[in-house]
Amino acid sequence: MKAKVIVTPKKAVLDPQGKTVQNALEHIGFKGVKDVRIGKYIEIELEGTDREAALRSIQEASHKILSNPVIEDYSVEICD
Amino acid sequence: MKAKVIVTPKKAVLDPQGKTVQNALEHIGFKGVKDVRIGKYIEIELEGTDREAALRSIQEASHKILSNPVIEDYSVEICD
Numbered sequence: 275m276k277a278k279v280i281v282t283p284k285k286a287v288l289d290p291q292g293k294t295v296q297n298a299l300e301h302i303g304f305k306g307v308k309d310v311r312i313g314k315y316i317e318i319e320l321e322g323t324d325r326e327a328a329l330r331s332i333q334e335a336s337h338k339i340l341s342n343p344v345i346e347d348y349s350v351e352i353c354d
Numbered sequence: 355m356k357a358k359v360i361v362t363p364k365k366a367v368l369d370p371q372g373k374t375v376q377n378a379l380e381h382i383g384f385k386g387v388k389d390v391r392i393g394k395y396i397e398i399e400l401e402g403t404d405r406e407a408a409l410r411s412i413q414e415a416s417h418k419i420l421s422n423p424v425i426e427d428y429s430v431e432i433c434d
Contacts, residue, residue, distance in 0.1 A: 280395050295396065295420070304415055306401035313395040315360050316375065321386035335384055340375070 275320045277332040278351045281341040282313035316340055325352050355400045357412040358431045361421040362393035396420055405432050 283289045289311050296310040318335075320328050329352050336348040363369045369391050376390040400408050409432050416428040 282395065282397065292396075298419055299398075299415055302419065304411060307398060308401055309399035311397045313397070315362065315393040315395040316372075317362065317391045317393070318379075318387060319389035321388055331384060335379055339378055339382065 275323060275325070275328055276353050277318040277320060277328060278353065279316040279318065279332060279336050279340055279348055280313060281316070281336070281346050281348045282311055284345055284347055287345045313346075314340075328352050355403060355405070355408055356433050357398040357400060357408060358433065359396040359398065359412060359416050359420055359428055360393060361396070361416070361426050361428045362391060364425055364427055367425045393426075394420075408432050 283292075292310040292312045295312060296307055299307050299310070318332060320332075322328065329350060332350050332352070336350055337343055341348045363372075372390040372392045375392060376387055379387050379390070398412060400412075402408065409430060412430050412432070416430055417423055421428040
């Protein structure tokens with residue numbers, strides 16, 4: 275079983291890394307880029323088959339150590 | 355229109371950041387974590403409505419500047 279966690283900066287938080295990528299994209303000729311936000315992608319390989327328990331456990335982990343809930347949002351998805 | 359790009363280290367490439375997170379998870383009591391891989395998540399807000407063109411353009415950008423194709427894989431998804 276696999277858990278996919280995406281951690282992104284909250285909308286209200288400045289994302290200088292994203293701004294830099296946006297400028298770089300424009301600089302090399304990519305038009306029409308309105309905004310870029312950069313986050314983290316975390317793939318966790320899990321033992322067991324209980325999806326509900328896995329979801330709860332990974333949500334707790336996301337809140338505790340994978341993200342900083344003050345400035346970041348996270349989403350968790352469990353797949354096979 | 356929004357493009358979501360996920361950049362992950364290739365399977366054969368060591369991921370020390372992932373290993374550190376795996377150790378941290380075990381350390382604070384999360385059991386059954388077999389592997390952790392950490393990548394980047396890039397959300398790009400685009401002008402226009404041509405999904406095909408957007409996909410081609412973002413795939414090119416992913417190859418050229420968002421990832422290092424020698425050690426990283428990327429996947430692109432276009433959504434509304």
